[in-house]
Amino acid sequence: MSLCLLLLVAVVSLFFWLYQVNKDYYVLSFFAPRVRTKDGRPVESIVPVGKGKTIFGNCFDLLMLVPAESFEIVRQRSRKFQSSYILYKFSTAIFNIIDAENAELVLNDQNLITKGVTYSFLHPALQTGLLTSTGKQKSYIDLHVIIKYYNFVTGKKWHSRRKMLTPTFHFNILGQFEEIFKTESLKFVKQFEGQSDINISLSELIPRFTLNSICGKLGLKTILQYNYTVLLCSTETAMGVKLDDMAEKGDRYRQNFAMVEQTFIKRINNPFFWNDTIYKYFGDNNDALALKAVHDFSSEIIAKRRILLKDEQQQRKNKQRFAMLDTLIMAEKDGLIDHQGICEEVDTLMFGGFDTTSMAITFGLMNMSLHADKQELCYQEINDCIDDDLSNLNINQIAKLQYLDCVIRETLRMFPSAPVIGRNASKETQLANGLILPAGSQVVVHVFDIHRNTKYWDAPNEFQPERFLPENSKDRHIYSYIPFSAGQRNCIGQKYGMLEMKTFFIIVLKQFKILPLVDPKDFVFNTGITLRTNNNIKVKLVKRKL
Numbered sequence: 001m002s003l004c005l006l007l008l009v010a011v012v013s014l015f016f017w018l019y020q021v022n023k024d025y026y027v028l029s030f031f032a033p034r035v036r037t038k039d040g041r042p043v044e045s046i047v048p049v050g051k052g053k054t055i056f057g058n059c060f061d062l063l064m065l066v067p068a069e070s071f072e073i074v075r076q077r078s079r080k081f082q083s084s085y086i087l088y089k090f091s092t093a094i095f096n097i098i099d100a101e102n103a104e105l106v107l108n109d110q111n112l113i114t115k116g117v118t119y120s121f122l123h124p125a126l127q128t129g130l131l132t133s134t135g136k137q138k139s140y141i142d143l144h145v146i147i148k149y150y151n152f153v154t155g156k157k158w159h160s161r162r163k164m165l166t167p168t169f170h171f172n173i174l175g176q177f178e179e180i181f182k183t184e185s186l187k188f189v190k191q192f193e194g195q196s197d198i199n200i201s202l203s204e205l206i207p208r209f210t211l212n213s214i215c216g217k218l219g220l221k222t223i224l225q226y227n228y229t230v231l232l233c234s235t236e237t238a239m240g241v242k243l244d245d246m247a248e249k250g251d252r253y254r255q256n257f258a259m260v261e262q263t264f265i266k267r268i269n270n271p272f273f274w275n276d277t278i279y280k281y282f283g284d285n286n287d288a289l290a291l292k293a294v295h296d297f298s299s300e301i302i303a304k305r306r307i308l309l310k311d312e313q314q315q316r317k318n319k320q321r322f323a324m325l326d327t328l329i330m331a332e333k334d335g336l337i338d339h340q341g342i343c344e345e346v347d348t349l350m351f352g353g354f355d356t357t358s359m360a361i362t363f364g365l366m367n368m369s370l371h372a373d374k375q376e377l378c379y380q381e382i383n384d385c386i387d388d389d390l391s392n393l394n395i396n397q398i399a400k401l402q403y404l405d406c407v408i409r410e411t412l413r414m415f416p417s418a419p420v421i422g423r424n425a426s427k428e429t430q431l432a433n434g435l436i437l438p439a440g441s442q443v444v445v446h447v448f449d450i451h452r453n454t455k456y457w458d459a460p461n462e463f464q465p466e467r468f469l470p471e472n473s474k475d476r477h478i479y480s481y482i483p484f485s486a487g488q489r490n491c492i493g494q495k496y497g498m499l500e501m502k503t504f505f506i507i508v509l510k511q512f513k514i515l516p517l518v519d520p521k522d523f524v525f526n527t528g529i530t531l532r533t534n535n536n537i538k539v540k541l542v543k544r545k546l
Ligand code: HEM
Pocket: 115, 130, 131, 132, 162, 214, 348, 349, 352, 353, 354, 356, 357, 360, 412, 416, 417, 418, 420, 421, 422, 482, 483, 484, 485, 488, 489, 490, 491, 492, 493, 494, 496, 497, 498
């Protein structure tokens, strides 16, 4: 009897303790520390808190979903809440941002420059290069969870790498790379020589162009000279000249990176797999071979560039090209970076540089195909500014193409290559809206939703490049448009990417009219590292009469 009483007291005490603890921690969501407010108001008076599918908060909302379903669920939440919102997932509070005001707060907060916990899923592929690093790495097991956070304290590593690489993206330096973009774009159109019209699969062809361009920027122009294989959508027949050894490796690199991305998505959707150890033993992680292939490709690039650089240094009188990889190799000589560091930056720049621009070019060509009138405006503007022999195709002339700029911007608004940006609150962070995010909270900026938020954009699903004309953008919140992110961790390659895309469009539009072959209404988007669709995006190129 007395034992029963004792047990009852113990159970009641336990429940009472859990009840008390639950005020500060979402107990059933594996003790997620709760977001608080500065003045003690309920959090819900500032932002809504999403109810989960189970009693475990939002832990299992995305479990077992395919990437297309998880992409749609996130969009549904935005439509439902119509404002930024909080979720509780597996011992973490997640502040989801879908408005410009909160995006501004977060992207400019010094406490929020550390990347989100999910970026650590990219560490096997990219290690801690510029995109994923912040500073000195310290991992710890939170008392009440088994999630490993990457809490970067000093910011030293990221700062020094950013400082090292920023000069290679300087506007004056970019001008020198215009030649690579021009050469690669001309190679792209040359493969269609002699054909009056052709259906092409952009999803296949464009990534080859952008991977080749970034390898050029890394300093590999001379070893990645190859002809493209033309993939005819109708027959899927490979036509053209045999790819050389390096080109095949480039294709394999892309395929292998796609496998690495699959792992990333699997881990995002299943909170148990956020823990490296659990994933190692219970996840079907069969991406070791893919990772090896990805790293072998970049290692080969580095090794080849080391040899080329040695030869070039002996030959060249004055430094003409400031290749990115050269900068890293030089810094290695000065003891500022080691071979491992060079590898992680090369992996990061290749990853950051080819997939983002290839998605933007793909959607850009598709948009032009669907809007003949806008395409014609671009074509007229290009003809007015750029001579047919491309002799004046340079950075200054390109800067005059205002409408083309609007078309690219509008494409990146509708289809942001990086649809999500994630941050980790390295310590307790108070936001100007009154919210207090506990240390370890995750912040997810949904760029896709901000770009389609009706608060800033009329008819957001319509392609209207004119929105970006200066007279139409002056009253718009700056953070309502953040395809390249903003603040300290903004995209280092944005000017490079814009120049590459513009050069490509100029050369393609000068020679071809672009006709539609797909309807975006049929598109099914997927959760991914970059914006993904299940659909093969195609257009028809019709030779212009000169
Ligand atoms: C359409 C083209 C591009 C888009 C839309 C884009 C978008 C972005 C975004 C949104 C971020 C922030 C990511 C985050 O905070 O998680 C970012 C960062 C970054 N991007 Fe880009 N990017 C593009 C092109 C490029 C190119 C061409 C390169 C390299 C040649 C590049 C290299 C990087 C790097 C290294 C970072 C990390 C910067 C840092 O944290 O200091 N990106 N990019």
